[in-house]
Amino acid sequence: MAVTADQILDALRSVEDPDLHRDIVTLNFVKDVEIDGGKVSFKVELTTPACPMKDLLHDQAKEAVLALDGVDAVDIEMTAQVRSRSTENEDLIPGVKQAVAIASGKGGVGKSTLTVNLAIALAQQGAKVGLLDADVYGPSIPMMMGCPDERPMTRNSKIMPIERHGIKLMSLGFLITDGQAVLWRGPMVAGTVKQLLADVDWGELDYLLIDLPPGTGDAPMSVAQLVPLTGVVIVTTPHSVAANIAGKAAALFTRLNSPILGVAENMAKFVCPGCGEESKIFAGTTGEELAESLGAPFIGSIPLDPAVGESADRGEPSITAHPERPQAGAFHAMAGSLASQISIKAAESSEPKPVA
Ligand SMILES: Nc1ncnc2c1ncn2[C@@H]1O[C@H](COP(=O)(O)OP(=O)(O)OP(=O)(O)O)[C@@H](O)[C@H]1O
Ligand SMILES: [Mg+2]
Structure with a gap:
């Protein structure tokens, strides 16, 4: 039986971003899952192109999905989208x-x-x-x-x-x-x-x-x-x-x-x-x-x-x-560490704040 997108996402929940301490599905990194018989492809969209964990996350995601029954090939495209600073009011540098x-x-x-x-x-x-x-x-x-x-x-x-x-x-x-x-x-x-x-x-x-x-x-x-x-x-x-x-x-x-x-x-x-x-x-x-x-x-x-x-x-x-x-x-x-720290700060500031 062919594998389902839900099974793939469940498997990917075992892959954790070591900086953000969350799995890559919860972090919304996994996009465009496509299944063609035993061939699976998807994107992993990180929060920085300079992520030092890029290869590690790629390999772990591949291994997790390959371990599923009915999967014989996995193609992952690693992309990145830097998140924005939280800006209140008018910003001098909006882009x-x-x-x-x-x-x-x-x-x-x-x-x-x-x-x-x-x-x-x-x-x-x-x-x-x-x-x-x-x-x-x-x-x-x-x-x-x-x-x-x-x-x-x-x-x-x-x-x-x-x-x-x-x-x-x-x-x-x-x-x-x-x-x-x-x-x-x-x-x-x-x-x-x-x-x-x-x-x-x-x-x-x-x-x-x-x-x-x-x-x-x-x-x-x-x-x-x-x-x-x-x-x-x-x-x-x-x-x-x-x-x-x-x-x-x-x-x-x-x-x-x-x-x-x-x-x-x-x-x-x-x-x-x-x-x-x-x-x-x-x-x-x-x-x-x-x-x-x-x-x-x-x-x-x-x-x-x-x-x-x-x-x-x-x-x-x-x-x-x-x-x-x-x-x-x-x-x-150092650039990789800095990019990781920026991603961590961006993730922290976008976390929902408790209502006072
Ligand atoms: N790792 C390094 N190895 C060798 N030389 C270095 C190194 N880092 C900086 N320098 C040299 O030290 C000098 C001071 O560096 P730089 O101008 O980057 O310091 P700065 O903190 O920006 O100074 P300022 O406070 O005046 O702005 C420069 O001549 C630079 O080429
Ligand atoms: Mg200087």
Whole structure:
């Protein structure tokens, strides 16, 4: 007797998404079940194309359905649909499903480097990605993406982002002439950040990554107040002082209602280019320790690699310039963890709230 769609769905209830702690049928991931004699096909629609569990879920779903009587072939198409932030009131960036800010306490810990490489890693997995350089004091994204001389066009009174490596970019660096010092105070910073969000034609994006200046000044405050963020990534290096002020930045965002999506560690280890051995460089608070103290997930560690700085200086992100080196693998793994944490937050915020 031929298998039924109900039997297939029942079998798939045994497959659980390890991040969301629910089975893939309850999560509504299973679509378009088709049965043709002993051949079964369906789609599994995940909440991010960068899901690190994609292959595992595929294999488990296949195994579960193949075990049913009357099934001899299973064809699964793995797709993804990023869920949207919950936005109340009017939103400055309505086409952006998830907005994530990259913050730190201390300067120079690698926020911009991480933002660029994570954005590319997400885009390489098929996500639609934008990158906003909200460092209005010292915009570095145009240099790092190799397009410092680009000038954006306007269309229908909106500024068109610059596209590089499949990512839509916007930075004050594209709008000011070289060397113009930016010495603004509060209201001007907030106004500029608002323009970079609202007056730019971002279109439909799965993820907008927002690179912040360090600390808890006007730009980070404005970003958190102007748009409902999915959350914030805190970047730290293992100096105690970096972790200490990273904690202060985290506290600001929590107070402004932006959850900490994860702690990212940078430059904690050096991988010897000759033998591949890892050595620790500093003895301060690690990213994992900071994550634990903040009650936030740890989303990975990027090794110190001279190739990262060298490629950034000539305008080529290291993930594309040196895909063979450990830093590239670390960026891909971190992008997967970040995407998982975003999916978890999106699932939590769409859960029905108890009626008061
Ligand atoms: N993993 C790494 N290995 C080697 N060099 C790195 C690494 N990460 C960052 N760098 C280098 O460290 C310097 C600071 O990085 P970056 O500009 O990304 O930091 P930032 O936190 O954005 O700084 P700021 O606070 O000034 O915005 C850059 O020269 C960058 O190339
Ligand atoms: Mg920076």
